[in-house]
Amino acid sequence: xxxxxxxxxxxxxxxxxxxxxxxxxxxxxxxxxxxxxxxxxxxxxxxxxxxxxxxxxxxxxxxxxxxxxxxxxxxxxxxxxxxxxxxxxxxxxxxxxxxxxxxxxxxxxxxxx
Numbered sequence: 782x783x784x785x786x787x788x789x790x791x792x793x794x795x796x797x798x799x800x801x802x803x804x805x806x807x808x809x810x811x812x813x814x815x816x817x818x819x820x821x822x823x824x825x826x827x828x829x830x831x832x833x834x835x836x837x838x839x840x841x842x843x844x845x846x847x848x849x850x851x852x853x854x855x856x857x858x859x860x861x862x863x864x865x866x867x868x869x870x871x872x873x874x875x876x877x878x879x880x881x882x883x884x885x886x887x888x889x890x891x892x893x894x
Contacts, residue, residue, distance in 0.1 A: 810841065810842055810843060811842065811843075812841070812842025812843050812846045813841045813842060815886070815887035815888050815889070816887065816888075816889050816890070817841075817890070818839070818840060818841065818842075818888050818890060819839050819841075819890045819892075820837055820838070820839045820840060820883060820888055820890070820891045820892070821836075821837070821838045821839050821891075821892050821893075821894060822835065822836070822837055822876050822879050822880050822883070822891060822892070822893045822894070823835075823836050823838070823876070823893070823894035824836070824874055824876055824894075832872075833873060833874040834862075834870050834871065834872060834873070835858075835862075835870075835871040835872075835873065835874060835875045835876055835879055836868055836869070836870060836871075837850075837851075837854065837868065837869040837871070837879060837883075838867075838868050838869075840867060840869070844864075847864055847867065847869070848864050850869065851863070851864040851869040851871075854869060854871055854879055854882065855871060857878070857879075857882050858871055858873070858875045858878055858879065860872045860873050860875070876893060877893075880893045
């Protein structure tokens, strides 16, 4: 049985031109300033065996800057957590603490749910 052609991540399936080479430009996301960031702080317990996790969502920028912000928040709260898929996860219910820290450090467009 012949192997089926599947689309690559850019949508190209097949080209009849043997010299065809798709060139693409990867744009690196620019980190917005603290005043322009629209962050949301909320709590979540889904798929976590009933344990509360504080989520910080909406960060626009590079992964390095997101990791740095996550590390600072975890250190301030004195707890564990991680950064996954553009969301900062902090173990426990630290909504008020995180919200106040973000406002104090220049993130003016922060919303708490």
